[in-house]
Amino acid sequence: xxxxxxxxxxxxxxxxxxxxxxxxxxxxxxxxxxxxxxxxxxxxxxxxxxxxxxxxxxxxxxxxxxxxxxxxxxxxxxxxxxxxxxxxxxxxxxxxxxxxxxxxxxxxxxxxxxxxxxxxxxxxxxxxxxxxxxxxxxxxxxxxxxxxxxxxxxxxxxxxxxxxxxxxxxxxxxxxxxxxxxxxxxxxxxxxxxxxxxxxxxxxxxxxxxxxxxxxxxxxxxxxxxxxxxxxxxxxxxxxxxxxxxxxxxxxxxxxxxxxxxxxxxxxxxxxxxxxxxxxxxxxxxxxxxxxxxxxxxxxxxxxxxxxxxxxxxxxxxxxxxxxxxxxxxxxxxxxxxxxxxxxxxxxxxxxxxxxxxxxxxxxxxxxxxxxxxxxxxxxxxxxxxxxxxxxxxxxxxxxxxxxxxxxxxxxxxxxxxxxxxxxxxxxxxxxxxxxxxxxxxxxxxxxxxxxxxxxxxxxxxxxxx
Amino acid sequence: xxxxxxxxxxxxxxxxxxxxxxxxxxxxxxxxxxxxxxxxxxxxxxxxxxxxxxxxxxxxxxxxxxxxxxxxxxxxxxxxxxxxxxxxxxxxxxxxxxxxxxxxxxxxxxxxxxxxxxxxxxxxxxxxxxxxxxxxxxxxxxxxxxxxxxxxxxxxxxxxxxxxxxxxxxxxxxxxxxxxxxxxxxxxxxxxxxxxxxxxxxxxxxxxxxxxxxxxxxxxxxxxxxxxxxxxxxxxxxxxxxxxxxxxxxxxxxxxxxxxxxxxxxxxxxxxxxxxxxxxxxxxxxxx
Numbered sequence: 001x002x003x004x005x006x007x008x009x010x011x012x013x014x015x016x017x018x019x020x021x022x023x024x025x026x027x028x029x030x031x032x033x034x035x036x037x038x039x040x041x042x043x044x045x046x047x048x049x050x051x052x053x054x055x056x057x058x059x060x061x062x063x064x065x066x067x068x069x070x071x072x073x074x075x076x077x078x079x080x081x082x083x084x085x086x087x088x089x090x091x092x093x094x095x096x097x098x099x100x101x102x103x104x105x106x107x108x109x110x111x112x113x114x115x116x117x118x119x120x121x122x123x124x125x126x127x128x129x130x131x132x133x134x135x136x137x138x139x140x141x142x143x144x145x146x147x148x149x150x151x152x153x154x155x156x157x158x159x160x161x162x163x164x165x166x167x168x169x170x171x172x173x174x175x176x177x178x179x180x181x182x183x184x185x186x187x188x189x190x191x192x193x194x195x196x197x198x199x200x201x202x203x204x205x206x207x208x209x210x211x212x213x214x215x216x217x218x219x220x221x222x223x224x225x226x227x228x229x230x231x232x233x234x235x236x237x238x239x240x241x242x243x244x245x246x247x248x249x250x251x252x253x254x255x256x257x258x259x260x261x262x263x264x265x266x267x268x269x270x271x272x273x274x275x276x277x278x279x280x281x282x283x284x285x286x287x288x289x290x291x292x293x294x295x296x297x298x299x300x301x302x303x304x305x306x307x308x309x310x311x312x313x314x315x316x317x318x319x320x321x322x323x324x325x326x327x328x329x330x331x332x333x334x335x336x337x338x339x340x341x342x343x344x345x346x347x348x349x350x351x352x353x354x355x356x357x358x359x360x361x362x363x364x365x366x367x368x369x370x371x372x373x374x375x376x377x378x379x380x381x382x383x384x385x386x387x388x389x390x391x392x393x394x395x396x397x398x399x400x401x402x403x404x405x406x407x408x409x410x411x412x413x414x415x416x417x418x419x420x421x422x423x424x425x426x427x428x429x430x431x432x433x434x435x436x437x438x439x440x441x442x443x444x445x446x447x448x449x450x451x452x453x454x455x456x457x458x459x460x461x462x463x464x465x466x
Numbered sequence: 467x468x469x470x471x472x473x474x475x476x477x478x479x480x481x482x483x484x485x486x487x488x489x490x491x492x493x494x495x496x497x498x499x500x501x502x503x504x505x506x507x508x509x510x511x512x513x514x515x516x517x518x519x520x521x522x523x524x525x526x527x528x529x530x531x532x533x534x535x536x537x538x539x540x541x542x543x544x545x546x547x548x549x550x551x552x553x554x555x556x557x558x559x560x561x562x563x564x565x566x567x568x569x570x571x572x573x574x575x576x577x578x579x580x581x582x583x584x585x586x587x588x589x590x591x592x593x594x595x596x597x598x599x600x601x602x603x604x605x606x607x608x609x610x611x612x613x614x615x616x617x618x619x620x621x622x623x624x625x626x627x628x629x630x631x632x633x634x635x636x637x638x639x640x641x642x643x644x645x646x647x648x649x650x651x652x653x654x655x656x657x658x659x660x661x662x663x664x665x666x667x668x669x670x671x672x673x674x675x676x677x678x679x680x681x682x683x684x685x686x687x688x689x690x691x692x693x694x695x696x697x698x699x700x701x702x703x704x705x706x707x708x709x710x711x712x713x714x715x716x717x718x719x720x721x722x723x724x725x726x727x728x729x730x731x732x733x734x735x736x737x738x739x740x741x742x743x744x745x746x747x748x749x750x751x752x753x754x
Contacts, residue, residue: 024655026655027655030503030505030658033503034499034502034503037498037499037502037503038475038495038498038499039474039475042475044491044495045475045491045495048491048492048495048496049495049496049499051492051659052492052495052496052499052500052507052658052659052660053499053658053659055659055661056651056654056655056659058510058661058663061661117667175726175727175752176692176725176726176727176730176751176752176753177726179695179750179751179752180688180691180692180695180751181691183691183694183695183698184667184691184694184695187694187698236700239700240700244645244648247645247646247647247648248647248648250647276552351742351746
């Protein structure tokens with residue numbers, strides 16, 4: 001096997017590791033053996049072979065695909081310059097003969113491609129538009145590639161209306177058919193954008209070297225994105241991951257619980273089992289331990305700055321509710337309200353969050369975070385919420401707008417609770433800066449930095465007893 | 467080393483196609499590798515995308531017999547691997563009470579004759595081509611994974627009284643999982659991994675057309691697009707391929723030849739199985 005190929009493969013796996021995907025040596029060996037069995041001229045086969053050997057979690061697939069496209073590019077250079085495919089192969093209306101760089105013509109071509117949904121034709125088109133529109137000379141003799149130049153010139157989103165006109169007849173407007181068509185078009189536009197971005201990365205990688213581009217190409221995994229900086233797409237991805245995450249946590253807990261010795265002798269089952277061995281109790285049976293289940297009370301700041309974090313944590317708490325005897329949730333901005341009822345079992349969590357922000361009574365004065373007033377109100381209005389079996393979680397960045405902190409009621413709450421933690425989505429380095437009352441609160445209860453889903457996962461494991 | 471069952475990736479694809487399963491590139495390549503490298507293949511994905519079907523199709527395509535181990539909570543060694551037939555052993559001891567020496571009996575009662583073979587051992591001992599399907603691995607307890615490790619990495623089973631039994635002919639092994647829990651790293655490392663997801667529109671349409679040949683192409687196209695629109699909503703349980711197929715059958719049975727608001731509304735129960743999903747879908751797809 002060519003040494004260059006193996007070097008390339010190892011480099012690729014290193015880039016994957018840098019992107020946070022763990023790959024063991026055994027898996028590298030498998031992949032190398034796989035390299036010897038598949039047809040290397042078939043690029044997609046190679047991709048799937050590597051994926052089968054080293055990828056063990058679907059969440060890593062996007063990062064893997066991005067890096068694979070950089071390290072094993074489908075073509076080199078500008079393909080139209082040495083066109084292998086004769087023009088006869090090009091589809092009519094694809095614009096092979098039109099003047100390069102005329103965005104109006106290209107938009108027309110793009111519109112037809114989006115209507116048609118032919119992936120291969122789309123890919124050829126993307127290569128040629130990136131070549132024509134995506135380049136910019138940053139300095140004499142140096143060039144760079146930008147996807148936004150292409151996307152701005154063609155602005156595919158603005159084609160939506162005319163595409164829908166072409167797909168739908170008059171009476172189909174407004175109902176199910178339009179919704180479905182819209183969905184189809186959106187999917188194709190997204191596909192087009194992804195293709196453009198991949199093509200730009202490929203050209204960049206040729207100019208600057210693959211290592212350089214791999215470092216910046218991969219979007220961080222959703223579980224490592226900071227809650228405070230998460231985009232809408234990140235949050236949607238996180239929401240999708242709540243249930244897998246909860247399942248993972250639940251499994252680990254069950255495994256940990258199983259490791260402990262089982263409980264008292266189950267006399268009845270032992271005697272029953274002894275009948276099979278002639279009345280001699282060879283195997284003893286034990287009653288399982290009853291796991292200790294704490295009550296969870298979540299008190300969370302849902303003001304704009306930290307809402308994403310609060311929503312995610314609430315969803316996780318509800319996904320894990322079987323691990324607790326009871327979960328009660330309270331939300332506040334500058335006053336507090338109970339939101340437990342919005343989360344009915346079997347109900348839709350996304351709806352619950354929307355209803356919570358619309359219906360719960362969270363604003364008392366001006367709609368800026370007021371931890372002091374909220375904590376005082378909480379202690380006054382729900383005196384029975386926190387008891388000796390409760391784990392109390394407070395979620396928020398403790399940015400109090402320089403108001404009173406309400407330390408006294410908080411202290412008595414913490415004393416009453418079995419455990420109390422404060423989860424702060426801000427990086428530890430910012431704690432105590434500006435209007436952050438972190439220092440005062442940290443004296444009363446333990447404050448934990450929970451910036452992303454991974455840290456939250458670690459914390460939940462600590463919280464739940466074996 | 468036994469001769470591999472498939473010649474190339476394209477060979478896998480065409481033979482699976484003949485067996486009535488439409489694979490995409492990822493599926494064909496991974497199955498090919500599982501066969502070539504002699505490694506078990508872990509197939510994960512949402513319910514109803516054809517994980518079990520894949521194992522069945524590979525068995526048909528290679529002319530192998532399918533041996534299936536259905537996992538469930540409480541599955542143990544005695545059900546998965548082997549068990550000593552102690553009733554028969556007792557009989558043997560009682561029958562030779564008077565004359566025989568203990569040593570003799572002792573060797574005798576732990577012989578092949580008293581061994582009850584369960585799916586894993588059966589698959590390993592078979593001489594003919596075999597596909598071993600360990601279904602819904604995630605439903606089994608964590609201990610079972612430990613049990614699988616020896617079987618899957620070396621294709622051997624150690625029985626203390628008999629010694630180690632190695633496979634004469636390696637079976638092609640499929641493990642399926644709905645990811646209701648994370649399988650252990652050790653198990654994953656020993657397997658090739660295939661994540662089966664909802665197929666792209668063209669392939670899904672083809673699947674619907676092969677499975678329900680009575681359905682018109684136009685309708686299949688509409689149906690697939692509508693199902694994809696539903697998957698884009700944040701539903702509790704997105705409809706998968708089996709639901710698409712069921713839906714196509716339902717529409718054919720009802721004699722409907724186009725999908726409009728009315729027909730979707732009346733047959734929504736075939737596709738969506740949660741009340742909250744119904745509400746959400748009718749709202750978002752403007753069925754009312």
